[in-house]
Amino acid sequence: MGAFKMRGATNAIMQLPEDHKSKGVVTHSSGNFAQALSLAAQSLGVRAYIVMPKTAPQVKKNAVKDYGGLIIECEPTLEARELAAEKVVQTKGATFIHPSNDLNVILGQATAGKELLEDYPHLDYLFTPVGGGGLIAGTAIASKHFGKGCKVIGGEPMEADDAYRSLESGQIESNNSTNTIADGLKTQLGSINFPIIQQGVEQIIRVEETEIIHAMKLIWERMKIICEPSSAVALASLLKKKSNYKDQNIGIIISGGNVDLSELPF
Amino acid sequence: MGAFKMRGATNAIMQLPEDHKSKGVVTHSSGNFAQALSLAAQSLGVRAYIVMPKTAPQVKKNAVKDYGGLIIECEPTLEARELAAEKVVQTKGATFIHPSNDLNVILGQATAGKELLEDYPHLDYLFTPVGGGGLIAGTAIASKHFGKGCKVIGGEPMEADDAYRSLESGQIESNNSTNTIADGLKTQLGSINFPIIQQGVEQIIRVEETEIIHAMKLIWERMKIICEPSSAVALASLLKKKSNYKDQNIGIIISGGNVDLSELPF
Numbered sequence: 001m002g003a004f005k006m007r008g009a010t011n012a013i014m015q016l017p018e019d020h021k022s023k024g025v026v027t028h029s030s031g032n033f034a035q036a037l038s039l040a041a042q043s044l045g046v047r048a049y050i051v052m053p054k055t056a057p058q059v060k061k062n063a064v065k066d067y068g069g070l071i072i073e074c075e076p077t078l079e080a081r082e083l084a085a086e087k088v089v090q091t092k093g094a095t096f097i098h099p100s101n102d103l104n105v106i107l108g109q110a111t112a113g114k115e116l117l118e119d120y121p122h123l124d125y126l127f128t129p130v131g132g133g134g135l136i137a138g139t140a141i142a143s144k145h146f147g148k149g150c151k152v153i154g155g156e157p158m159e160a161d162d163a164y165r166s167l168e169s170g171q172i173e174s175n176n177s178t179n180t181i182a183d184g185l186k187t188q189l190g191s192i193n194f195p196i197i198q199q200g201v202e203q204i205i206r207v208e209e210t211e212i213i214h215a216m217k218l219i220w221e222r223m224k225i226i227c228e229p230s231s232a233v234a235l236a237s238l239l240k241k242k243s244n245y246k247d248q249n250i251g252i253i254i255s256g257g258n259v260d261l262s263e264l265p266f
Numbered sequence: 267m268g269a270f271k272m273r274g275a276t277n278a279i280m281q282l283p284e285d286h287k288s289k290g291v292v293t294h295s296s297g298n299f300a301q302a303l304s305l306a307a308q309s310l311g312v313r314a315y316i317v318m319p320k321t322a323p324q325v326k327k328n329a330v331k332d333y334g335g336l337i338i339e340c341e342p343t344l345e346a347r348e349l350a351a352e353k354v355v356q357t358k359g360a361t362f363i364h365p366s367n368d369l370n371v372i373l374g375q376a377t378a379g380k381e382l383l384e385d386y387p388h389l390d391y392l393f394t395p396v397g398g399g400g401l402i403a404g405t406a407i408a409s410k411h412f413g414k415g416c417k418v419i420g421g422e423p424m425e426a427d428d429a430y431r432s433l434e435s436g437q438i439e440s441n442n443s444t445n446t447i448a449d450g451l452k453t454q455l456g457s458i459n460f461p462i463i464q465q466g467v468e469q470i471i472r473v474e475e476t477e478i479i480h481a482m483k484l485i486w487e488r489m490k491i492i493c494e495p496s497s498a499v500a501l502a503s504l505l506k507k508k509s510n511y512k513d514q515n516i517g518i519i520i521s522g523g524n525v526d527l528s529e530l531p532f
Contacts, residue, residue: 224523
């Protein structure tokens with residue numbers, strides 16, 4: 001479905017016992033994970049309930065429906081969506097799967113870095129974006145087990161820098177604002193992925209909005225890959241500090257191409 | 267450089283004797299082949315002279331310069347560009363390399379189909395766009411030598427259908443018009459690639475402009491690949507006749523992402 005979230009969603013469902021699978025899975029997301037869980041569930045013959053704010057764009061609701069997800073609408077607040085998801089757990093017996101703060105999701109996301117390291121075993125650095133923390137936590141695990149001293153660096157929007165500040169303070173911090181074009185990175189770190197990130201990530205580099213857009217355009221023009229702003233943040237962070245990484249072998253995970261082609265930022 | 271033309275340009279230069287290489291190569295093109303020959307020549311330490319109409323967009327001239335090509339401007343007529351290229355051959359001793367009607371260019375383009383057949387040996391059909399005929403002629407050769415009965419089909423804009431009409435009449439026909447968004451496909455078949463196409467291509471399917479744009483958008487949205495209209499013509503031709511190809515294994519060569527992101531057709 002065009003984003004790494006598919007990896008985590010698939011693994012999380014596959015690891016469920018059969019009697020759990022038969023009752024379905026539920027998540028709250030209006031982004032790529034909603035589509036990923038819907039499609040992964042459909043592929044595995046499992047029902048997927050997706051809690052989405054009623055204000056979510058119709059195009060995102062349609063994408064979930066197209067992948068067979070059953071949408072449950074709620075008010076656009078954190079409390080409402082958690083309540084709605086909990087209700088599905090209670091009434092349907094479905095298993096809740098968090099988009100990023102779930103070990104099997106994290107291990108699924110880890111396969112991206114694992115595959116990159118299989119192709120290029122001598123990477124010195126692996127760059128990923130940081131949103132909810134699932135991808136970078138998975139990448140840290142992959143790097144530890146499959147890399148040869150490969151260090152993991154995260155790129156994060158200045159406007160949603162909870163991971164940067166959490167690593168500074170040593171505890172999970174909240175985003176002060178989420179006024180960023182990288183809409184997939186507005187989410188918060190969680191209790192499961194944060195310790196993995198603390199242990200396995202060397203550094204988070206924060207980038208400005210203009211740097212994100214520049215990196216995104218560069219990927220489009222040079223690599224001919226359609227990526228969304230959130231996916232371009234890792235390259236943006238490398239470009240910002242490129243003098244620090246001279247002559248190093250660097251891998252960048254670019255994933256997620258959910259873009260409205262009629263509303264490009266360039 | 268983001269298009270299959272790189273393959274043909276590289277092979278054509280590599281096959282030259284050393285004393286020819288030292289005098290450089292020349293072509294006339296304002297499209298992808300101009301950039302491809304420039305970059306291939308630069309990579310191989312060879313000088314590349316590129317004859318371009320003075321009316322060519324500055325962005326294309328800049329791309330050629332960035333790849334180290336030496337631009338020679340001419341009036342925007344076929345006669346003027348052939349004269350200008352011939353002059354470089356005479357005065358510099360450079361070797362003329364035609365963008366599509368050159369056997370070593372054709373053999374270079376053939377590597378795209380060869381690699382696809384190495385990955386998927388059991389393709390029943392290979393679809394490519396048809397412009398000057400280099401790619402489809404190369405694909406026909408690749409299919410014959412590396413396929414298992416794989417047939418080659420070309421997609422061509424209705425508005426530049428010289429290949430379709432040439433196969434019908436049995437001789438090289440000219441384009442009546444070239445009013446198509448697929449600007450890489452306005453060129454004519456040549457004396458070297460036409461016999462190969464006659465022998466090795468099963469059919470040319472012509473498509474309307476709206477079908478080209480629809481296919482291009484589909485590739486952007488679903489495959490997350492930035493392709494130019496010319497590259498989308500092969501998929502457009504398959505979609506137009508898809509009922510004929512039910513349950514077949516089909517490969518499509520999608521290559522060329524030279525798009526002005528500020529002037530998208532959708």
